[in-house]
Amino acid sequence: MKKIGLQLYSVRDAMEKDVAGTLKTLSEYGYEGVQLAGTYEKDAEQWKSMLGEYGLQAAGMHISVDLLSDEALLDEWIEFSKVIGNKKLIIPYVDEQWRTKEKFEELAELLNKASRKVEAAGLALGYHHHDFEFAELENGETGWGILERLTSNYPVFFEVDVYWTEFSGVDTVELLKRLEDRVFSIHIKDMISDGGERRSGPIGTGTLDLKGIIKQVSLDWLVVEQEHFEGEPLEEVGPAPAVLREWTGG
Secondary structure, X not given: OOEEEEEHHHHHHHHHHOHHHHHHHHHHHOOOEEEEOOOOOOOHHHHHHHHHHOOOEEEEXXXXXXXXXXXXXXXXXXXXXXXXXXXXXXXXOXXXXXXXXXXXXXXXXXXXXXXXXXXXOOOEEEEEOOOHHHOEOOOOOEHXXXXXXXXXXXXXXXXXXXXXXXXXXXXXXXXXXXHHHHEEEEEEOXXXXXXXXXXXXXXXXXOOOHHHHHOOXXXXXXXXXXXXXXXXXXXXXXXXXXXXXXXXXX
């Protein structure tokens, strides 16, 4: 049975105000885990205590791309992960300077090198995409194509964000089938189409065939994420666990 987690970036304002209270609320909603995006000035032991108190698990952690070239900092986050029981370190974003053929090739090299270190520590390293990775570069390739090709012989994994694949015109199901066990995490995010504009919205209220996509996933976690809100973010992410359990028979 798939467990349901939330990427905490979705409720970052609530986390800034009250970490423990927000985690408690998410547990009450039915989330079984959270994916970290920052520590909110809490150390590993404090996170371990809070997660334990509210019956939550770590469903991954987003870390800066800068850590790939800083072994000492990478070591710190590996140790942090071991304390809280996290098994997945994920690069969530790269800025404009990385979005060329040469820089994507450099990024692949950094991922490859760091992945061996992370694997030796008993964890896994992966990359989370947005839409720009699927844009054509100067040589006709895409950033995604470069990363997928150049990391194929290393323990580098991917976190597929179903909103951004569909936003980019990528067939998510075909991508999941092609990558198979190279996908180690997935973001479940719905899409609202309004007057030609597209934005993310609460699970089950948008246009994406999330139920069909989920059927293709054999992962242990479904990680909910939402970036755009009409109301209070902490309230809007509340119904998602019940919707996903209905879809998955949980």
